Structure formats: structure tokens, C-alpha cells
Amino acid sequence: MLTKIFKRNFIWLGIAYSFATTLLSGCKTDSLHADQIFYNGQVYTVDANFSKATAFAVKNGIIVAVGSDEEIKSYLSDEKTDLKGKFVYPGFQDAHCHFYGYGCDLKKIWLIGTQSFEGVLDSLVKHQDQKIGGWLFGRGLGPERLARQKVSG
Numbered sequence: 001m002l003t004k005i006f007k008r009n010f011i012w013l014g015i016a017y018s019f020a021t022t023l024l025s026g027c028k029t030d031s032l033h034a035d036q037i038f039y040n041g042q043v044y045t046v047d048a049n050f051s052k053a054t055a056f057a058v059k060n061g062i063i064v065a066v067g068s069d070e071e072i073k074s075y076l077s078d079e080k081t082d083l084k085g086k087f088v089y090p091g092f093q094d095a096h097c098h099f100y101g102y103g104c105d106l107k108k109i110w111l112i113g114t115q116s117f118e119g120v121l122d123s124l125v126k127h128q129d130q131k132i133g134g135w136l137f138g139r140g141l142g143p144e145r146l147a148r149q150k151v152s153g
Contacts, residue, residue: 032074032075032076033059033075033076033077034057034058034059034064034065034075034076034077035058035059035060035061035077035079036057036058036077036079036080036081037055037056037057037058037072037073037075037077037079037080037081038055038056038057038058038072038080038081038083038088039054039055039069039072039073039080039081039082039083040054040055040069040082040083040084040085041054041055041083041084041085041086041087041088042054042083042085042086042087042088043055043056043066043087043088044087044088044089044090045066045090046089046090046091053066053067053068054067054068054069055067055068055069055071055072055073056072056088057072057075057077063090105139107130107132107137108130108132108137108138108139109123109124109127109130109136109137109138109139110138110139110140111123111138111139111140111141112140112141114141114146115146116146117146120138120141120146123138124136124138
């Protein structure tokens with residue numbers, strides 16, 4: 001008799017466990033958790049379609065989702081930032097280029113890859129028609145780039 005009761009309770013316990021694990025496996029709160037949520041912005045994704053969004057979620061320093069305010073607000077986060085319509089550009093950083101100087105450098109003879117003093121002279125002769133005010137200017141060469149050579153003389 002105890003064996004029948006034990007079997008019946010064990011079966012009900014197994015059914016309850018199966019039901020509970022099935023029910024709880026649908027709860028994916030960890031996958032919808034973010035460290036930070038940014039919303040109400042103008043987010044340029046720079047994807048293949050150059051699509052725009054209004055919000056994004058960040059977890060461990062990585063953008064994990066981009067979408068509308070409604071989509072991203074479904075993520076759980078303690079830190080939510082209202083962008084107040086401001087623009088967000090991915091990967092935008094200052095390369096620190098002085099554009100005027102860079103433009104002027106484009107007129108100069110590019111010497112990167114030159115391995116010897118003779119190579120420098122060859123490049124200058126080859127591009128002697130690129131004089132600026134009667135002078136030839138080169139760019140991209142430092143003494144450390146030239147192979148050490150013994151100068152005869």
C-alpha cells in the first residue's frame with residue numbers, strides 16, 4: 001500500500017517538476033538585461049541599409065540591441081538615459097588629423113617604404129615635376145626607416 005502511494009506521489013511530483021521547468025524555461029530575463037539603456041535619440045546604425053533607430057541597449061560595454069524606444073525599453077536596466085533627441089554615431093572618434101596640413105601633404109612626394117638614401121633620390125628624380133615653389137618636398141620618411149648603410153667618402 002505504501003508503495004502505491006509513493007509511486008502516485010512520485011508521478012505527481014514528476015509532472016509538477018516537468019510543468020514548472022517548462023514554464024520557467026520561457027523566462028529569459030537574463031537575455032533581456034542590459035547595463036545601460038539609451039532612448040529618445042537619433043541613432044545612426046551605419047548598417048547595410050543605413051537604417052536609423054531611437055534607442056539601444058549596452059551590456060558589458062557592447063551594444064547588444066538597437067531599435068525603437070518600445071523595443072529597447074523591454075530590456076531590464078537600472079541605468080536608463082534619455083538622449084533628448086541627440087545624435088548617436090557608432091565608432092565616431094577623433095583621428096586627430098589636421099586637414100589643411102594633410103591636404104598640403106598630398107602634394108608632396110610620398111616616401112613611405114623607401115629603404116635607402118638612393119631610393120629617396122630615385123623617388124625625387126622620378127617626381128621632379130611636382131615642385132612647389134621650385135622645391136621638392138617629401139613626406140613619410142624618417143631616418144629610422146632607412147637601412148643603416150656605410151657611407152663611403
